[in-house]
Amino acid sequence: xxxxxxxxxxxxxxxxxxxxxxxxxxxxxxxxxxxxxxxxxxxxxxxxxxxxxxxxxxxxxxxxxxxxxxxxxxxxxxxxxxxxxxxxxxxxxxxxxxxxxxxxxxxxxxxxxxxxxxxxxxxxxxxxxxxxxxxxxxxxxxxxxxxxxxxxxxxxxxxxxxxxxxxxxxxxxxxxxxxxxxxxxxxxxxxxxxxxxxxxxxxxxxxxxxxxxxxxxxxxxxxxxxxxxxxxxxxxxxxxxxxxxxxxxxxxxxxxxxxxxxxxxxxxxxxxxxxxxxxxxxxxxxxxxxxxxxxxxxxxxxxxxxxxxxxxxxxxxxxxxxxxxxxxxxxxxxxxxxxxxxxxxxxxxxxxxxxxxxxx
Numbered sequence: 001x002x003x004x005x006x007x008x009x010x011x012x013x014x015x016x017x018x019x020x021x022x023x024x025x026x027x028x029x030x031x032x033x034x035x036x037x038x039x040x041x042x043x044x045x046x047x048x049x050x051x052x053x054x055x056x057x058x059x060x061x062x063x064x065x066x067x068x069x070x071x072x073x074x075x076x077x078x079x080x081x082x083x084x085x086x087x088x089x090x091x092x093x094x095x096x097x098x099x100x101x102x103x104x105x106x107x108x109x110x111x112x113x114x115x116x117x118x119x120x121x122x123x124x125x126x127x128x129x130x131x132x133x134x135x136x137x138x139x140x141x142x143x144x145x146x147x148x149x150x151x152x153x154x155x156x157x158x159x160x161x162x163x164x165x166x167x168x169x170x171x172x173x174x175x176x177x178x179x180x181x182x183x184x185x186x187x188x189x190x191x192x193x194x195x196x197x198x199x200x201x202x203x204x205x206x207x208x209x210x211x212x213x214x215x216x217x218x219x220x221x222x223x224x225x226x227x228x229x230x231x232x233x234x235x236x237x238x239x240x241x242x243x244x245x246x247x248x249x250x251x252x253x254x255x256x257x258x259x260x261x262x263x264x265x266x267x268x269x270x271x272x273x274x275x276x277x278x279x280x281x282x283x284x285x286x287x288x289x290x291x292x293x294x295x296x297x298x299x300x301x302x303x304x305x306x307x308x309x310x311x312x313x314x315x316x317x318x319x320x321x322x323x324x325x326x327x328x329x330x331x332x333x334x335x336x337x338x339x340x341x342x343x344x345x346x347x348x349x350x351x352x353x354x355x356x357x358x359x360x
Contacts (some may be wrong), residue, residue, distance in 0.1 A: 012210040012224040014256060017231040020285050022293025031235045032044050035300055041082055041230055042295055043309050045074040045288050048098045050313040055114075059265045063321060064114045068095040069261030075287030076192050076255040077162075079233030080104065083241060084160060089146050090129035090159040091139040099162070100129055107320035109329070117330050118338060137163060137170030140189065144180040147187030147250060156245045160188045166197020168214060180250040181218035185252040188240045189215075192227060197272040199262045215252035227255025228285040258282035331358055
């Protein structure tokens, strides 16, 4: 029995294409991306890093509400999204707002979501996705259903859902994987293993060597990927997507990554459970640094180009936060009005009461 278990776990060696020095170490799997694609990947990662820095500052100023930092996870988040198509559906966790923004969600609405304003969840037509899920793991079962729906409708699209390592300890995780495996749902389950679920280290989440191997019991493909390597994440997601839309069933992708900041800005202090040495070691693997080194070796990137992206991001953020500030404030009557197509009697009474109060 021990040999059997070891054989299963040994199947999951970490997949890498671009090492810490920006060198391609797995030429066979190097994705076929144009120079423009490569530069666009870098642009999105730099932009998202700046968005993270500015969002943290805005949160501290009291201008944003709930916020979960993303620095360190750009390759995992954006490399996976870059492999998707417009028709694909995103079912993100609360740290995965960047994917929604690059999928078409206006930045000012992302800021309204952070503030708890209902308009932050009213996605524009054509933006295929659900609101970032606050309940840990709840999006996993939803993604299984969306993926099955896409299959039944004959759509060449996938549902992609994101969770962290802590999400794999939820019952929803196993239920969603099992359902998707049984029915061959067109779903990609993405686990961003950033080493800690708030303060709980991954080794206290599971006794398995990897999270990727948890797909074995559900009969679905699993991949263990260097989550700081944008090429590896892209290639794995691309393969999983092609497999799903061609009838091969769902996949589970575990990316080994790291969040530099706190779990959220709601009082978490990572210095209480992470050492400085640990963070320093992960920073040496920074996804922006290794992609920058690669592009510079190909004469595809420069400091001036990067500075322009940073300035563009700052300007976009400035405009978006003003648009969020200027958007009509949320009222109780708004919430009552959007709750039902036809209001029941008790809510009709409340609506009239609040309308009267709001008119004064």
